[in-house]
Structures are given as structure tokens and as C-alpha cells.
Amino acid sequence: MTEMDIHALPRFPLATLPTPLDELPRLSQTLGVRVLMKRDDLTGLALGGNKARKLEFLVADALQKKADVLVTGGGVQSNHIRTTAAAARKAGLDVVGVFFSSPSGGEINGNLLLDEILGARLVYANANINDTERAIQAVCDELRAAGRKPYLIPVGGSTKLGCLAYMLAFQELQEQLRAQKIQPDAMVITTGSCGTHAGILAGVKFFHADIPVHGVTVSRPVEECRARITRLVKETAQFVEHALPLDDADIIVHGEYVGEAYAKITPAARSAIFQLAQLEGIFLDPVYTGKTMAGLIDLVQRRVLKQNATVVFWHTGGIPGLFAFPDDVLGK
Ligand SMILES: Cc1ncc(COP(=O)(O)O)c(C=O)c1O
Numbered sequence: 001m002t003e004m005d006i007h008a009l010p011r012f013p014l015a016t017l018p019t020p021l022d023e024l025p026r027l028s029q030t031l032g033v034r035v036l037m038k039r040d041d042l043t044g045l046a047l048g049g050n051k052a053r054k055l056e057f058l059v060a061d062a063l064q065k066k067a068d069v070l071v072t073g074g075g076v077q078s079n080h081i082r083t084t085a086a087a088a089r090k091a092g093l094d095v096v097g098v099f100f101s102s103p104s105g106g107e108i109n110g111n112l113l114l115d116e117i118l119g120a121r122l123v124y125a126n127a128n129i130n131d132t133e134r135a136i137q138a139v140c141d142e143l144r145a146a147g148r149k150p151y152l153i154p155v156g157g158s159t160k161l162g163c164l165a166y167m168l169a170f171q172e173l174q175e176q177l178r179a180q181k182i183q184p185d186a187m188v189i190t191t192g193s194c195g196t197h198a199g200i201l202a203g204v205k206f207f208h209a210d211i212p213v214h215g216v217t218v219s220r221p222v223e224e225c226r227a228r229i230t231r232l233v234k235e236t237a238q239f240v241e242h243a244l245p246l247d248d249a250d251i252i253v254h255g256e257y258v259g260e261a262y263a264k265i266t267p268a269a270r271s272a273i274f275q276l277a278q279l280e281g282i283f284l285d286p287v288y289t290g291k292t293m294a295g296l297i298d299l300v301q302r303r304v305l306k307q308n309a310t311v312v313f314w315h316t317g318g319i320p321g322l323f324a325f326p327d328d329v330l331g332k
Pocket of ligand 1: 049050078079080156158190191192193194195196197285288289316317318319
């Protein structure tokens with residue numbers, strides 16, 4: 001496929017693009033590196049975040065396949081389920097969200113509140129995080145048996161189509177950087193289900209850039225992330241019929257910022273959330289971007305990211321999580 005072919009693929013418009021590329025002058029001064037932020041928290045759909053880009057391609061595919069209900073899964077405060085529910089509604093489809101856990105204390109807040117307002121059918125699988133895909137499949141089987149046409153979206157929308165969306169997001173960033181004559185030394189992103197990381201890496205290769213992609217895992221162990229990223233880049237390469245060869249050194253995943261567990265805040269993430277708000281008036285979230293910014297700050301302090309370097313931080317959203325974990329955020 002040529003670049004033109006890729007841009008001509010079916011796409012259901014959901015995101016407000018391009019998202020801004022902002023300078024963070026006060027944080028930059030504090031850290032001694034120039035930090036720019038790619039504002040994918042501002043993609044617009046139902047409070048924004050990275051999933052809106054992926055869903056443009058996934059929903060278009062669902063519509064082409066004449067599906068009538070989207071089925072996906074995640075944690076109980078999944079941003080992905082909230083955004084998928086909104087995308088489904090915008091496309092006139094039904095939606096089922098499959099949770100691998102139950103709401104703690106039965107409270108309906110944050111993303112879960114938004115899921116309810118969007119009228120998503122919510123299923124609690126009480127499964128292990130790694131069994132979620134099977135639970136999503138079971139819901140699809142049940143819907144098919146009832147005469148419905150489900151479209152299965154794996155956790156996080158991390159498929160070749162999701163990666164393709166982030167390949168093009170990287171191209172969007174590259175155009176902004178070129179226009180402003182900025183040559184970054186590194187990008188820092190959150191690595192969850194790995195589609196965003198893999199897509200950006202695919203974009204770096206496809207568009208012949210040479211910018212290291214530092215992923216901060218917030219859930220899976222590093223080796224699992226590496227395997228997922230390798231697989232997703234390979235699938236994306238096959239889909240766009242373009243060699244996207246990866247060296248081991250291209251896959252950089254930092255495992256030391258996840259803390260006790262997925263969705264459990266760390267003191268460093270808490271501190272990063274307050275620092276960004278008070279220096280730049282920008283909110284980060286406790287589950288994803290707070291931990292990732294804690295990673296960026298530590299990588300600067302450890303000189304992995306050199307003084308005076310230029311670093312692009314991808315803000316991938318997740319703000320409703322702030323309202324789900326107020327005690328964690330406040331350190332109570
Ligand atoms: C706010 C936020 N940032 C980052 C990610 C991670 O993206 P990915 O699942 O593509 O690795 C997610 C995934 O749910 C998210 O909700």
C-alpha cells in the first residue's frame with residue numbers, strides 16, 4: 001500500500017484532528033529538558049483520549065461488515081470501553097462492555113458512570129485480565145446465537161487497524177514537528193494493551209524517522225509487552241504490505257513505574273499529577289499518564305534522557321479516572 005492507499009482506507013470520523021502539540025515551558029525549565037506534549041487527551045470524542053483514533057478504523061470496519069453491536073472489554077474504569085460506547089452510539093450501534101473485575105465497593109463513578117449514561121450493556125466476567133478476550137468472545141457467541149451481528153474489538157482496540165491509526169498519528173506529529181523545525185530526541189508514551197506503542201513504532205519505521213519510542217508499561221510485564229509489540233508491528237506491516245523491520249533495541253519498555261499493580265497509583269505518579277496541574281494547568285490520570293509522566297521525570301533524573309534533550313510526551317487521556325480514584329490521587 002502507498003501512503004495514499006492508507007489514507008483512503010474506510011474511516012468513520014470520530015476524532016478532532018490534528019490534536020495540538022504544546023510546549024510545556026514551566027515543566028521544561030524545572031526538568032532541564034524541552035518537553036512537548038502531543039495532546040491526544042483532546043481527541044474530543046466523549047472526553048477524548050487515544051482510543052478515538054483507533055475506533056475511527058474499527059467502527060468503519062464494523063459498519064462495512066454490517067455489524068449491529070460492538071463488543072469489547074477492559075478494567076472496570078476502562079477508558080477504552082467508555083470511548084467505544086460513545087463511538088457505537090455515534091454510529092447507531094449497540095455496545096457491550098465486558099469487565100474483568102467488579103466495581104470496588106459498588107460505586108458508579110468515573111468511566112463507569114459515563115458507560116451507564118451511554119447505555120452500554122455491562123458484563124462482569126470476574127476473569128483474570130488475560131481471560132478477558134475469552135469472555136468477550138463468549139458474549140459475541142451469545143449475541144450471534146440470539147441473531148445479532150457482533151463486532152469484536154479486543155482489549156484496548158489493539159489490532160492492526162488500531163495500530164494503523166497510530167501510524168497515521170505519528171505522521172500527524174511528524175508534520176507538526178517539521179513545520180516548527182523541531183527534531184525530538186525521544187518520545188515517551190504509555191504502554192497498556194500495546195497498540196498505541198506498536199502503532200507509533202510502525203509510524204517511525206514507515207515514515208523513516210529516527211526517534212526512540214520509550215514506553216512505560218502500566219499493566220503487563222515488560223517481556224509480554226515486547227512480544228505484543230513485535231506481533232502487532234508484524235501484523236501492521238503485513239496489512240500495509242510494507243517491511244517494517246524492528247531491531248530488539250527499537251522496542252523500549254520501562255517496567256519500573258507500574259508500582260504495586262495496574263490501576264494502583266504510585267507516589268511518583270501522584271506527584272507527577274500535581275506537578276503537571278500546578279506547573280502547566282494540565283490534568284494527567286492516575287492509571288496511565290500519571291505513571292508515564294513519573295517515568296519521564298525519572299528518566300531525566302537518571303540521565304537516560306539527557307539534559308537539554310527535546311522530548312515529546314504523548315498525553316493519551318484517561319481523565320475520568322481522576323474522579324474514580326479521588327482518595328488515591330489525594331494520597332488518603
Ligand atoms: C488513558 C490511556 N492511555 C494509554 C492507554 C494505553 O494504550 P494502549 O492500550 O494502546 O497501549 C490507555 C488504554 O486503555 C488509556 O486508556
